[in-house]
Amino acid sequence: MNNTNLLQVSDLHVEVEDRTILNGLNLDVAPGELHAIMGPNGSGKSTLAQVLAGRDKFEVTSGSIQFKGSDLLSLEPEERAREGLFLGFQYPVEIPGVNNAYLLKAALNAKRAVNGEQEVDAFEFMKLIKDKMELMQISTDFLNRSVNEGFSGGEKKRNEILQMLMLEPQLAVLDETDSGLDVDALKVVATGINTLRSPERATILITHYQRLLELVVPDYVHVLYDGRVVKSGNKELANTLDERGYDWVKIETENK
Amino acid sequence: MSTINLQEVFDASLDQSDISAASRSLRNEAMVSFHETGFPSRKHESWRYTDLKPIVSGGFDPSPQPINSQQEKKATQEIEKSILDSKALRLVFINGKLSTNNTFPNEFNGLSISKKTESYKSIDVLQGKELFKDYPLAALNTAFSQHETLIMLDEGIQITKPLHLIHINSGTEPTAIQPKIAIDIGTESELTIVQHYIGSNPEPSWTNSVTLINQNKGSLLKLYRFQEYHHEQFHTELLKSRLSNNAELKLGYVDLGGKLVRNDVHIDLAEPGAACSIDGVFLAMNGQHIDNHTLIEHSAPSTTSQESFRGIIGEHGRGVFKGKVVVHRDAQGADAQQSSDNLLLSEHGEIDAKPELEIYTDDVKCSHGTTVGELDLEQLFYLCSRGVNKTTAKGLLTFAFANTILQRIEVPEVRKRAASSIAGELPDYQNWGGLL
Ligand SMILES: Nc1ncnc2c1ncn2[C@@H]1O[C@H](COP(=O)(O)OP(=O)(O)OP(=O)(O)O)[C@@H](O)[C@H]1O
Numbered sequence: 001m002n003n004t005n006l007l008q009v010s011d012l013h014v015e016v017e018d019r020t021i022l023n024g025l026n027l028d029v030a031p032g033e034l035h036a037i038m039g040p041n042g043s044g045k046s047t048l049a050q051v052l053a054g055r056d057k058f059e060v061t062s063g064s065i066q067f068k069g070s071d072l073l074s075l076e077p078e079e080r081a082r083e084g085l086f087l088g089f090q091y092p093v094e095i096p097g098v099n100n101a102y103l104l105k106a107a108l109n110a111k112r113a114v115n116g117e118q119e120v121d122a123f124e125f126m127k128l129i130k131d132k133m134e135l136m137q138i139s140t141d142f143l144n145r146s147v148n149e150g151f152s153g154g155e156k157k158r159n160e161i162l163q164m165l166m167l168e169p170q171l172a173v174l175d176e177t178d179s180g181l182d183v184d185a186l187k188v189v190a191t192g193i194n195t196l197r198s199p200e201r202a203t204i205l206i207t208h209y210q211r212l213l214e215l216v217v218p219d220y221v222h223v224l225y226d227g228r229v230v231k232s233g234n235k236e237l238a239n240t241l242d243e244r245g246y247d248w249v250k251i252e253t254e255n256k
Numbered sequence: 257m258s259t260i261n262l263q264e265v266f267d268a269s270l271d272q273s274d275i276s277a278a279s280r281s282l283r284n285e286a287m288v289s290f291h292e293t294g295f296p297s298r299k300h301e302s303w304r305y306t307d308l309k310p311i312v313s314g315g316f317d318p319s320p321q322p323i324n325s326q327q328e329k330k331a332t333q334e335i336e337k338s339i340l341d342s343k344a345l346r347l348v349f350i351n352g353k354l355s356t357n358n359t360f361p362n363e364f365n366g367l368s369i370s371k372k373t374e375s376y377k378s379i380d381v382l383q384g385k386e387l388f389k390d391y392p393l394a395a396l397n398t399a400f401s402q403h404e405t406l407i408m409l410d411e412g413i414q415i416t417k418p419l420h421l422i423h424i425n426s427g428t429e430p431t432a433i434q435p436k437i438a439i440d441i442g443t444e445s446e447l448t449i450v451q452h453y454i455g456s457n458p459e460p461s462w463t464n465s466v467t468l469i470n471q472n473k474g475s476l477l478k479l480y481r482f483q484e485y486h487h488e489q490f491h492t493e494l495l496k497s498r499l500s501n502n503a504e505l506k507l508g509y510v511d512l513g514g515k516l517v518r519n520d521v522h523i524d525l526a527e528p529g530a531a532c533s534i535d536g537v538f539l540a541m542n543g544q545h546i547d548n549h550t551l552i553e554h555s556a557p558s559t560t561s562q563e564s565f566r567g568i569i570g571e572h573g574r575g576v577f578k579g580k581v582v583v584h585r586d587a588q589g590a591d592a593q594q595s596s597d598n599l600l601l602s603e604h605g606e607i608d609a610k611p612e613l614e615i616y617t618d619d620v621k622c623s624h625g626t627t628v629g630e631l632d633l634e635q636l637f638y639l640c641s642r643g644v645n646k647t648t649a650k651g652l653l654t655f656a657f658a659n660t661i662l663q664r665i666e667v668p669e670v671r672k673r674a675a676s677s678i679a680g681e682l683p684d685y686q687n688w689g690g691l692l
């Protein structure tokens with residue numbers, strides 16, 4: 001295996017309720033890279049994201065995933081998070097009764113405990129989060145509210161990026177974080193994503209729209225179709241897809 | 257009590273000279289009634305899901321020996337550990353008997369505590385033949401109760417400091433403890449009471465408690481009953497209350513411990529404008545059986561009641577909820593809302609929840625609803641994906657479910673203790689309120 005890869009997905013097969021969703025998927029992500037994954041509805045993009053984060057309703061029937069050189073699939077979702085993997089959900093779930101601030105603090109402390117660091121206290125927590133909330137244009141009232149409860153679609157997405165900024169993951173998988181955002185919010189989210197880009201970190205952006213990729217420029221663009229990566233290219237590929245849609249990729253794939 | 261002859265024990269307990277004629281006659285009446293009914297059995301509609309067999313055959317001595325000084329010392333140490341609010345007014349009951357170990361000045365701003373020996377009209381109308389027939393365990397309590405405590409609050413007095421009644425069982429033998437408390441709240445007066453049942457004594461005992469409440473016009477009573485026994489304890493209880501014009505009763509019921517728990521609540525909104533609320537949370541974990549039976553009677557116009565119970569049922573836990581609301585013919589404009597929501601944490605848990613409405617007038621607003629659900633896997637995954645371990649995440653979600661109700665408890669010490677117990681592994685709960 002290639003030791004320079006942060007993530008290495010090899011020949012991944014995934015089933016849910018006896019239906020094959022991912023069918024021999026390969027993907028390598030090295031530190032510093034930003035990969036965009038595009039593809040028609042239902043092609044398996046969210047499934048890949050959820051499998052990476054450890055959602056157990058998806059069954060991995062064969063293949064492997066290495067993260068930082070070790071087997072990712074043997075880890076529980078919470079262990080993956082603490083190892084530095086972050087999933088920005090396509091549909092962030094509402095959790096009435098669980099305080100937003102408490103979740104963030106618990107998440108931060110869980111990660112710190114793994115690194116042998118001290119827990120954050122209330123003061124330090126506020127210091128850490130204040131700038132990030134400003135950057136995400138989320139008012140501090142939101143800390144007191146229940147997780148995602150009653151948030152608008154755009155607020156939920158910005159809240160995902162806020163969590164990402166707090167947790168500073170090594171690999172962020174963002175599932176359609178740009179969907180449903182107005183033009184200004186799109187810029188805010190893009191700024192959030194770019195803030196974390198660094199030579200040590202990598203990002204997988206799942207998106208349908210080229211407009212995000214103009215603000216967050218990808219190193220690679222992949223097309224996921226029928227449970228596999230059927231085409232890869234640079235950011236030009238996103239432009240082509242934006243103009244021509246997926247039909248030509250489908251035909252190309254079927255002719256192979 | 258297979259090996260114990262109740263009548264003999266009863267006769268012996270009455271065989272003391274310092275019992276007043278009034279209480280002698282009441283206790284006799286109760287004993288006669290209990291003889292006729294016996295223990296409630298599962299043949300009775302309201303006992304269908306709760307079997308008292310472990311209590312009936314448990315050999316609990318209904319007239320236990322006074323505790324010795326060593327036991328008292330042990331109980332005192334335990335109370336120190338469990339105390340919710342060291343600044344509160346405090347009455348301590350050890351094995352049902354008011355202990356000298358309390359921090360209540362016998363007279364406090366119009367609030368008085370005494371041993372009830374003579375008849376006391378507003379309380380005694382609440383008990384008698386009918387009550388004893390409907391609630392045989394209350395008859396048993398009355399027959400054997402030797403220490404009836406009367407809490408009286410004069411007219412027009414608001415006491416902000418909560419009064420904590422701490423009940424602890426201490427004994428090396430299976431004992432039956434019969435606490436009996438009468439509360440009379442004067443016109444336009446206000447009081448907050450915390451009934452706190454504790455005991456980590458693994459020796460099973462059975463507490464069979466009766467609380468009788470009379471609320472005069474415009475009075476407000478908040479009563480939070482917080483039960484956190486060891487899991488081997490048995491508990492049965494009746495709270496009966498009568499409310500006059502515009503009086504308001506806010507009840508909170510939190511049951512966390514106990515092996516077999518049966519709470520009966522009977523509230524009579526007897527005069528116009530009377531209002532009550534009951535907010536309950538119970539945790540029925542491994543092998544626990546928690547049963548709440550409530551009866552709210554709307555007997556007068558413009559009376560309102562609001563009731564919400566939330567049950568959390570774990571591995572081999574069993575929950576029962578029956579909420580009956582009767583709107584009588586004269587109760588025009590009555591408003592009765594009821595809900596029972598239940599969270600099943602295990603497929604081996606069981607809940608039987610049932611609302612029951614009887615309405616004898618047209619002009620009423622009533623609603624009720626019952627739900628049974630499980631922890632939401634999407635929510636659980638979301639929390640875990642942020643690095644929160646599964647146990648904590650379950651604790652958080654369980655806590656969130658209960659918290660809706662807990663938030664209505666107006667005594668912070670009770671609310672916080674209940675919250676951190678329910679949340680289980682939830683770290684530094686106390687701190688996160690201080691985040692902002
Ligand atoms: N629990 C499930 N049971 C059955 N089929 C499922 C389940 N979850 C997902 N699928 C199916 O798997 C396929 C892939 O779904 P997925 O959500 O990964 O698609 P996607 O590429 O993210 O689509 P979109 O662009 O619409 O978000 C879909 O056909 C979907 O219906």
Ligand SMILES: [Mg+2]
Nearest residue numbers: 045046047090
């Ligand atoms: Mg998707």
